[in-house]
Amino acid sequence: MGHFPGYTRAATLVLLALLLLAAPARALDKTSIVLQWLPQAQFAGFYMAVDKGFYEAEGVDITLIHGGPDVLASELLEAGRADFATMFLSTAIQRRATLPIVNVGQFVQHSALMLITRASDNIETVDDLDGKKVGLWANEFQIQARALFRQRGLKVTVVPQSDSLDLFMRGGVQAASGMWYNEYHTLLSYGLEEDDLRPIFFSNHGLDFPEDGIYCLERTANARPTLPLAVVRATVRGWQYAFAHREEALDAVMARMDRAGVPANRPHQRWMLRRMENIILSDKVPAMGVLRQEDYERVRTTLMETGFVDDAPIFPEFYRGPVR
Amino acid sequence: MKRHGIAFRLAALILSCAFVILAAIVAYNYAYSRAIILRQSETNSRHLAQETASRIDSVLLSVQKVANNIAYSLEDASLSREDILNLNKRVIANNPEIFGMAIAFEPYTQEPERLYFAPYHFRSGGRIAFTMLGSPDYRYFYMDWYQLPKELEQAVWTEPYNDQGGGGVVMATYAVPFFRNQDGKKVFAGVVTADISLEWLQDMLDDIRIFDTGFAFLLSRHGTFIAHPNRKLIMNHTIFSLAEEMETPEFRQVGRDMIEGKNAFVRIDESIFGNERYLFHTGLEYGGWSLGVLFPRSEMLAEVHKLSNVMALIGLTGFALLALVIIYIARRITRPLTELSQSALEIASGNLDLMLPEVRTNDEVGDLAGSFKVMTNSLKEYIANLTTATAAKERIESELRIAREIQMGILPKLFPAFPDRTEFEVFASIEPAKEVGGDLYDFFFVDDTHFCFLVGDVSGKGVPAAFFMAVTKTLLKVVAEKGLDPGQILTKVNADLASENESCMFVTLFLAIIDIETGETRYANAGHNPPIHLPCGGEPCWIPPFGEPVAGVMDGMEYSTRTMTMAPGDILFIYTDGVTEAMNPEQDLYSDERLMRTVAEMPERFAPALVKTVNDSVAAFARGAEPSDDITMLAMQFCGKCDK
Numbered sequence: 025m026g027h028f029p030g031y032t033r034a035a036t037l038v039l040l041a042l043l044l045l046a047a048p049a050r051a052l053d054k055t056s057i058v059l060q061w062l063p064q065a066q067f068a069g070f071y072m073a074v075d076k077g078f079y080e081a082e083g084v085d086i087t088l089i090h091g092g093p094d095v096l097a098s099e100l101l102e103a104g105r106a107d108f109a110t111m112f113l114s115t116a117i118q119r120r121a122t123l124p125i126v127n128v129g130q131f132v133q134h135s136a137l138m139l140i141t142r143a144s145d146n147i148e149t150v151d152d153l154d155g156k157k158v159g160l161w162a163n164e165f166q167i168q169a170r171a172l173f174r175q176r177g178l179k180v181t182v183v184p185q186s187d188s189l190d191l192f193m194r195g196g197v198q199a200a201s202g203m204w205y206n207e208y209h210t211l212l213s214y215g216l217e218e219d220d221l222r223p224i225f226f227s228n229h230g231l232d233f234p235e236d237g238i239y240c241l242e243r244t245a246n247a248r249p250t251l252p253l254a255v256v257r258a259t260v261r262g263w264q265y266a267f268a269h270r271e272e273a274l275d276a277v278m279a280r281m282d283r284a285g286v287p288a289n290r291p292h293q294r295w296m297l298r299r300m301e302n303i304i305l306s307d308k309v310p311a312m313g314v315l316r317q318e319d320y321e322r323v324r325t326t327l328m329e330t331g332f333v334d335d336a337p338i339f340p341e342f343y344r345g346p347v348r
Numbered sequence: 349m350k351r352h353g354i355a356f357r358l359a360a361l362i363l364s365c366a367f368v369i370l371a372a373i374v375a376y377n378y379a380y381s382r383a384i385i386l387r388q389s390e391t392n393s394r395h396l397a398q399e400t401a402s403r404i405d406s407v408l409l410s411v412q413k414v415a416n417n418i419a420y421s422l423e424d425a426s427l428s429r430e431d432i433l434n435l436n437k438r439v440i441a442n443n444p445e446i447f448g449m450a451i452a453f454e455p456y457t458q459e460p461e462r463l464y465f466a467p468y469h470f471r472s473g474g475r476i477a478f479t480m481l482g483s484p485d486y487r488y489f490y491m492d493w494y495q496l497p498k499e500l501e502q503a504v505w506t507e508p509y510n511d512q513g514g515g516g517v518v519m520a521t522y523a524v525p526f527f528r529n530q531d532g533k534k535v536f537a538g539v540v541t542a543d544i545s546l547e548w549l550q551d552m553l554d555d556i557r558i559f560d561t562g563f564a565f566l567l568s569r570h571g572t573f574i575a576h577p578n579r580k581l582i583m584n585h586t587i588f589s590l591a592e593e594m595e596t597p598e599f600r601q602v603g604r605d606m607i608e609g610k611n612a613f614v615r616i617d618e619s620i621f622g623n624e625r626y627l628f629h630t631g632l633e634y635g636g637w638s639l640g641v642l643f644p645r646s647e648m649l650a651e652v653h654k655l656s657n658v659m660a661l662i663g664l665t666g667f668a669l670l671a672l673v674i675i676y677i678a679r680r681i682t683r684p685l686t687e688l689s690q691s692a693l694e695i696a697s698g699n700l701d702l703m704l705p706e707v708r709t710n711d712e713v714g715d716l717a718g719s720f721k722v723m724t725n726s727l728k729e730y731i732a733n734l735t736t737a738t739a740a741k742e743r744i745e746s747e748l749r750i751a752r753e754i755q756m757g758i759l760p761k762l763f764p765a766f767p768d769r770t771e772f773e774v775f776a777s778i779e780p781a782k783e784v785g786g787d788l789y790d791f792f793f794v795d796d797t798h799f800c801f802l803v804g805d806v807s808g809k810g811v812p813a814a815f816f817m818a819v820t821k822t823l824l825k826v827v828a829e830k831g832l833d834p835g836q837i838l839t840k841v842n843a844d845l846a847s848e849n850e851s852c853m854f855v856t857l858f859l860a861i862i863d864i865e866t867g868e869t870r871y872a873n874a875g876h877n878p879p880i881h882l883p884c885g886g887e888p889c890w891i892p893p894f895g896e897p898v899a900g901v902m903d904g905m906e907y908s909t910r911t912m913t914m915a916p917g918d919i920l921f922i923y924t925d926g927v928t929e930a931m932n933p934e935q936d937l938y939s940d941e942r943l944m945r946t947v948a949e950m951p952e953r954f955a956p957a958l959v960k961t962v963n964d965s966v967a968a969f970a971r972g973a974e975p976s977d978d979i980t981m982l983a984m985q986f987c988g989k990c991d992k
Contacts, residue, residue, distance in 0.1 A: 188507060190496055191496055291592035
């Protein structure tokens with residue numbers, strides 16, 4: 025039930041702090057980053073960059089902090105408990121309204137967010153969702169779905185989706201939210217076959233929102249202008265290493281999940297790493313870590329159209345990452 | 349082809365039969381015991397699984413009952429905050445199996461001004477602790493334990509979870525929706541939950557040991573491991589992710605059958621766990637969980653293998669013993685046989701004094717050895733007799749030979765017999781048969797002008813015939829020299845022979861006396877073959893017999909004398925039946941006709957040549973066949989007084 029979710033995370037933070045103190049004193053630029061969710065292969069590139077010393081090579085001594093269902097990365101950023109945070113692009117544009125953050129590097133170029141339906145419910149197209157119960161996560165995870173429903177004029181009953189797929193599995197909803205790299209495989213590991221599922225990818229419906237990117241407060245970017253680029257460069261190397269050495273990366277992921285006491289199994293993380301490769305390595309982007317203006321504009325427009333934001337900054341104000 | 353002895357064939361045949369029988373017994377036993385063990389294992393694992401399942405179910409059921417009762421009592425809208433808190437606390441106090449209970453209300457239901465109202469009593473350090481759930485950080489409305497019963501409008505067991513606060517203990521929550529009447533309608537008002545720790549489950553399943561390494565495991569509704577001897581799997585893996593990790597997609601079907609609550613005993617192929625296993629799985633009544641009992645086939649069959657091995661060992665030992673016994677028996681039978689066979693070979697080579705191998709067995713081989721002994725003794729005796737008999741026979745034969753020589757010695761053999769006589773030419777020959785015969789011939793002067801010549805044939809053969817012949821010849825000579833007629837001579841000789849002839853032997857005789865000056869010839873015939881008269885330049889003709897009997901049988905028999913005259917150059921040819929009855933290998937007789945033809949075709953009328961020609965003709969006819977009788981011939985050629 026997770027009534028005391030804070031304990032373990034606090035312990036993790038203490039542990040990390042101890043590790044930090046124990047580290048040899050070197051002339052490194054100390055910094056920290058909040059990864060927006062619990063440890064998993066979604067962050068394999070960061071782990072490898074740490075483990076392989078890519079951050080140190082860039083002169084950065086970085087501390088990885090994990091978010092979770094009750095820990096919002098942007099809040100840690102706001103509270104000054106971390107210099108950097110990973111966020112969905114849509115989340116960041118929303119937060120920008122109240123918190124001056126800038127994107128310093130974009131990694132996930134495609135949207136892995138999806139709705140998953142069962143073949144037995146005969147939802148062959150998006151329009152078949154009309155009148156159905158659809159499980160949606162809170163906040164930014166609803167943006168694409170609501171935009172889609174609006175575009176299609178669908179009337180659906182939105183059921184807030186918990187962190188499990190139990191309601192979907194028991195037929196309480198006909199469609200569930202999921203990440204391609206995570207929940208989709210969870211369903212496969214519940215004994216469902218890919219043939220049993222009818223996935224609806226938002227990326228196939230004009231709503232291909234870039235997801236994980238690295239953000240910091242605008243003032244951090246201004247005050248320490250070389251730091252964000254160093255972090256992004258090291259992270260790019262980390263991802264490249266992870267994709268080239270999958271099993272080693274999985275070892276690192278599994279070890280971190282084990283330490284954090286998060287349920288984990290290797291096949292699931294292997295699947296996740298593969299999908300991360302699918303959504304990070306994109307032909308349309310000149311290089312890893314780059315956010316394209318057109319992607320930004322698409323998300324910004326959709327957010328404004330759907331009313332999630334009233335206004336958003338122009339691209340140069342928002343993006344401070346590498347340019348090609 | 350290789351030769352195999354009786355011992356080998358006997359042993360091979362019996363042992364191969366025994367081996368087949370033994371193998372069949374062991375194989376059948378193995379198959380049958382295996383089937384029994386398999387059935388028993390299935391029954392046992394079924395019982396074990398079902399018993400375990402019902403034990404788990406009974407715990408779940410008791411928890412469900414408590415939560416259901418609370419939910420029922422909460423339909424009373426008049427309950428105050430204090431009532432609810434007390435109720436909540438009492439449940440924890442009275443139900444040790446329940447770790448914690450929450451009574452969570454819909455927003456603004458119990459207390460209209462409060463979004464969250466969810467008292468939670470739980471065990472902590474041996475005491476009952478209390479907290480109110482619900483905050484912006486913990487929006488319980490979107491938790492499974494709240495949302496599932498609400499959306500599904502029925503009580504549910506949530507998927508087990510790792511309780512972060514409870515030290516990583518696996519917990520499961522039973523959540524029951526409760527409803528209240530609002531404006532006459534039944535409206536969802538909240539959820540009662542009962543949390544239980546699943547540690548006892550793990551302990552219970554740990555105690556289940558099937559064979560050596562068989563174990564039980566428990567799956568949640570979605571296939572997540574709730575209990576498993578490998579703690580790392582618990583809450584981390586589902587049976588499907590395990591299948592993915594082991595790269596055995598076919599194992600997914602087993603997982604699907606399990607989470608569907610099916611009840612089955614299945615064989616798990618070797619490819620999945622590296623050894624063949626059996627799994628019995630059954631669905632639980634509550635919670636949507638399923639229990640599996642998994643054990644390796646090898647362990648299940650260990651006892652059968654042991655039994656079969658022992659059986660095979662006993663069988664092989666018996667087999668070896670049997671082999672030894674058979675070889676021993678076969679050897680015992682065949683060794684005397686071999687020895688007897690060697691002895692027989694040695695006996696065959698003449699060693700009759702060989703010590704026969706001692707065979708004391710009272711069976712067919714013993715009989716054979718006895719027979720061998722009797723045989724050698726009989727052989728020895730026989731050969732001894734034979735040696736004696738042979739010696740005797742040789743002596744007799746030698747004596748006979750001597751007798752024969754003497755017999756032949758009394759016949760005139762020197763030719764020309766009278767080289768100084770030109771009036772006649774006489775020539776005779778005797779070709780003795782192998783046996784002593786009784787032919788005789790003789791010729792001599794009775795006085796100065798009368799020449800007597802005769803040919804006879806004694807009946808029978810052997811020494812008596814020889815003696816009879818000698819007596820006859822002597823008598824003839826003695827009697828003929830008295831100057832009697834041939835008929836008188838024969839009468840006299842017959843009388844003498846017949847008087848003391850106990851054995852009734854007889855002799856045929858042709859006797860003639862020629863006046864060598866005139867050629868007048870008187871002759872008598874006692875049952876002898878008719879001689880041939882070969883006139884000079886004329887056709888030969890038989891001298892017809894008188895029909896007078898053989899001599900030596902009837903006393904007082906009178907023989908008559910006839911007279912003929914031989915012209916100069918005439919030949920009188922006298923012979924015994926050894927000539928006409930000579931046989932060729934086809935048993936044809938030489939015959940009178942052939943003799944007459946031979947004589948008639950003679951180109952040169954000369955006595956010695958005639959005898960030689962007939963002799964050659966008979967020899968050519970016989971073609972080497974052994975003559976059965978003496979072949980005796982005498983040719984008398986009258987030449988007259990003067991030389992021609």
